[in-house]
Amino acid sequence: MKKSILPRGGAKGIVSIGALVVIFILTVFAPWFAPVDPYSQSLQDILIPPLSHYGNDGGISLLGTDQLGRDVLSRLLYGGRLSLWISIIAVFVSGVLGSAIGIIAGYFGGKVDALLMRLADIQMSIPSMLLAIVMVAVLGSGLTNIVIVLAVTGWVTFARVVRSQVLSLKEMEYVEAARAMGVPHATVMIRHILPNTWFTIATQAALQMSHMILLAAALSFLGLGIEVSTPTWGGMVNDGKSYIDSAWWLSTLPGLAIAFVILSINLFGDWLRDRSEAR
Amino acid sequence: MLKKSRFFMSLTLLAALTAGCSTVSKEPAATGESTPGTAAEQNLDITIGRAFDVSGLDPGFLTENAQVVDNIFDTLVKRDENEKLIPGLATSWKQVDDLTWEFKLREGVSFTNGEPFNAEAVKYSLDRVIDPASNAPTASYVSTIDKVEAIDDYTVHVITKKPDPLIPTRFNRYPTEVVPPKYAEEVGQEEFAQKPIGTGPYKFVSWDKGSNVVLEANADYWNGAPEVKKVTFRSIPEASTRVSALLNGEVDIVTGVSPEDRSKIESSSNARLSTVERAGNTVYVGFKTDVKPFNDPKVRQALNYAIDVDTIVDKVLQGAAVRTNSLIGPKDFGYAGEPEGYNYDPEKAKQLLAEAGYPDGFSITLDTVSWYIKNTDVAQVIAEQLKAVGVTVKVNNVESSVYRTLVPAGKQSDMYVLGWSSTNTLDADAAIYAILRSGESYSTYHNADVDAKLDEARSSTDENKRTELYKEIQDEVIKDAPRIFLYQENQYYGVSDSLNWDGRVDTSIQVSTITAKTQ
Amino acid sequence: MKRYVLKRLGQALLAVIGAATIVFFIIRLSGDPARLMLPPEASEDQVTALRQSLGFDRPVWMQYIDYLKNLVTGDLGNSLYYKDSALKMVLERMPATIDLAVFAIIIAVAVGLLVGILSAYYKNSIIDYLLNGWIFLTQSLPVFWIGIVLILIFAVNLHWLPTSGNRGLESIILPALTLAAYPIAPIARTMRASLIEVMEQGYMVTSQAQGFSKRRRIFKRGLKNALLPVVTVISLEFGVMIAGAVVTETIFSWPGVGQLIIQAVSNRDFPLVQASILVVSILYITLTLVTDLIYHRIDPRIKVR
Secondary structure, eight states: OOSOOSSOHHHHHHHHHHHHHHHHHHHHTHHHHOSSOTTOOOGGGTTOOTTEEOSSSOOEESSOBOTTSOBHHHHHHHHHHHHHHHHHHHHHHHHHHHHHHHHHHHHHOHHHHHHHHHHHHHHHTSOHHHHHHHHHHHHOOSHHHHHHHHHHHHHHHHHHHHHHHHHHHHTSHHHHHHHHTTOOHHHIIIIIIHHHHHHHHHHHHHHHHHHHHHHHHHHHHTTOSSOTTSOOHHHHHHHHGGGTTTOTHHHHHHHHHHHHHHHHHHHHHHHHHHHHHHO | OHHHHHHHHHHTTOHHHHTTOOHHHHSOTTTTOOOTTTTTSSSEEEEEEESSOOSOOOGGGOSSOOTTGGGTOOOSEEEOTTOOEEESSEEEEEEEETTEEEEEEOSSOBOTTSOBOOHHHHHHHHHHHHOGGGOOTTGGGGTTEEEEEEEETTEEEEEESSOOTTHHHHTTSTTOOOOOHHHHHHHHHHHHHHSOOOSSSEEEEEEETTTEEEEEEOTTOTTOOOSEEEEEEEEOOSHHHHHHHHHTTSOSEESOOOGGGHHHHHTOSSEEEEEETTOSOEEEEEEOTTSTTTTSHHHHHHHHHHOOHHHIIIIISTTOEEEOOOSSOTTSBTOOOOOOOOOOOHHHHHHHHHHTTOTTOOEEEEEEOTTSTTHHHHHHHHHHHHHTTTOEEEEEEOOHHHHHHHTTTTOSOSEEEEEEOOGGGOBHHHHHHHHHSTTSTTOOOOOHHHHHHHHHHHHOOOHHHHHHHHHHHHHHHHHHOSEEEEEEEOEEEEEETTEEOOOOTTOOOOGGGOEEOOO | OHHHHHHHHHHHHHHHHHHHHHHHHHHHTSOOHHHHHSOTTOOHHHHHHHHHHHTTTSOHHHHHHHHHHHHHTTOOOBOTTTOSBHHHHHHHHHHHHHHHHHHHHHHHHHHHHHHHHHHHHTTTSHHHHHHHHHHHHHHHSOHHHHHHHHIIIIIIISOOSOSSSOOSTHHHHHHHHHHHHHHHHHHHHHHHHHHHHHHHSHHHHHHHHTTOOHHHHIIIIIHHHHHHHHHHHHHHHHHHHHHHHHHHHHHHTOOSHHHHHHHHHHTTOHHHHHHHHHHHHHHHHHHHHHHHHHHHHHOTTOOOO
């Protein structure tokens, strides 16, 4: 993966960052961009195809309406906001947790390291999707639980990657010097080790982000997601699948939205990785 | 394929675990596929696509409907296509005294393993169900029975605890289907549920759990060998997939066609839609009438006025249900026509709420579950319509298995969606007792007068008296509004054009009645 | 070598026990299974009786000890819903999932290697970019969405292939394609990267000097050397495949372990959920173990992970 793909070098960064900024603005400020309230139903206007007129007032629905006459574009934007927030929080929580564990394991080594890494191994032996399904089934669905489940499944990757970097950082002269001078462990870890792992953590966070979005969407799709009326992308694909041949837009559009976001994030992650290798 | 997967398995050191089976090649490709044309051939072999697999095949211990086991077993009493009771394994029955019903049994019938069918078999079949120690899931369907006595080889007496006018109908449905005592004892209850034997028109062949059940015709069936020689009940959970499978000719009959798929079947060249009006559940929004604010009838009436049921039926359900205020289905005993109820009137709703002391409405959670047609959609529309009169509703879609525990335990929210039907006793008692009698696990309504009338109607054998009582109950319940009255669902089946079959009100699929269309 | 194998085996065993423990405790956090096994009309007494007879009323740690004991003897309890041995049911479903996974892996490897080789061969050309763009896209599409779209196109509209179930070769095509979509990307990328790396190494230059044609050079030598990392990727993708299988099997009603898990979860069928997840985890652990051991044999410098 040294020289790779798609828009190269800087262009990759510009394209992906640009796309992410657009997605970010569109979803975070969903209330401003959404043409109507995503919850508001209009039973007179159910299943209107994209770019078609509403029945009564003659306005145009850009991306059509769903089976309760709710505006698909508005729901996509709000759904995106929710999906992104869920994954951002989950990535943040698992990132903090995983990185802390990784740093501690790598820094202290020995028994602590062995214990923590065995724990990681054990969790990794259950495919994360299965772990997530079982946890949601047990804890129940809902926003908080989904975030918890995603965070729990995600920490291991962070811990492993950070740990392996810490192992090499530990050998660095300035770290050894600090330790020799009797600087407390915590300070060494926070002052000298953590700042040097930022880049690794960020790259990993980008990759995890796309995993989390997909996992959360899959859970919603399996009916293990969030409250029914709340729009989420996975849930929208699921809701729309019974209309797949009469109203193609219901499932297709949110699926494409997921793909677009994942694509941008992956591109961004790729760019970060290129840069870290170039350093 | 076989080779490859063997190779892979040995690679993963798992050959020992999964030796010898490769599912793809296990089943011949042609199984169950009957295109028009081949159907008329002698070996009629059909596949029925249902939403769920069975969980067991012992009719005495079912936890779901009896669509599959109905074909392996017989009941003493059967129903004809007009739902009239006709002789089954019993040739006649009569009430001997208040508490005793006498059944004369059919002679010369034997189980498919050769065991003879007789009074002992009937007694055995019931005893094991009504024995409290056996925890039979559907024991309540026959809980009025005290004991069964074998008078001679072909006569049984059913003794009830109180007078029970419904005994013949009770002997029309599970768990009263007759099992062979010797075999059942020999293999035990669990084994029997895996490999059932009955007197019915079909014999059990195989059960691939979670996937399909295969039955073959019983050539020696007492009522004549059926035309369909082999039937596969396949579970296809996704409604739209089920319909696609029908249109692709992979299955011949599908159950539970959802409203938006109806037109696909109607416009197809190889299948047709079979509609059974009001054969499904009567769906309503229940209130816990002892909890604020629903302890005030005015609030309950207000919410009834706030819901535009016609639009829901028309737009959300696309006409797949019939709006009704009746508690009892039109095919049930006790049905007294369509009573007047509450018409959509948001202004009146607001006024009643104000009178009850809630001029600004209130906030509440509505529990819903995916059991009924488009139920989560309906719940969301209800929430939206209640918002218009000031009541803020949070829709809580409860997972099916959780709902199954919450509701009978009374732990659901104060407002909840539930549907109920008389199933195949087709009697008002089954339609309403369990959901209106206080103290019943599915009831959240408390009305001493209604309770007394329900009890009286249950044990009276005077039909006129019962009809009168049910009408009184209905009038009172409508006025008191312990629920938001919604609609009764229709049932839709997709049927291959090569077969003669139509859905029934009692939801049974009697495969022995299916015949090929002569072309 | 021997020490490594022993250590690795020990780790695998620990992982199995750990997985068993995690699964047990997660599941015990849940509600009351006795209630679920009885019909709605059942009385509280009946529920209590059943709870006692199944041992759900005892302290959790006692249930845990029993559970571990039974685990050693291969007894994972009976499915609450089907009243049949949970382990047996899972094993009965396993071949279907393995068939699906093998088919998907074959497709993914075939396509992935082809794409990898082509884009390495035409490195930095327009073909390379197009292929990589396509790979990137397939990796970004959610599995469930691909499945639905494939059904829409090939089963509903074209009537070429069946929508669901497991009857003959034709019914495996759509689910296998769906499941293959994701692992294509890592396989193609790894192939491309390792091929390029191998080609840039010295001995390849030598063979160039010897006058091999470019194409033959790639196939004869580079491929052989580049395959090793690809094998690792394939084994690592297995976990992802299992995750994908849960969704894929649900969409296509494919009677494998994935569908069983979803059914069991919605029936709150604890023993069955336990058994399925354990079997899948053990399979996964074994697969990783075998890959590591083979790898170690080929290249003993690789340390314990």
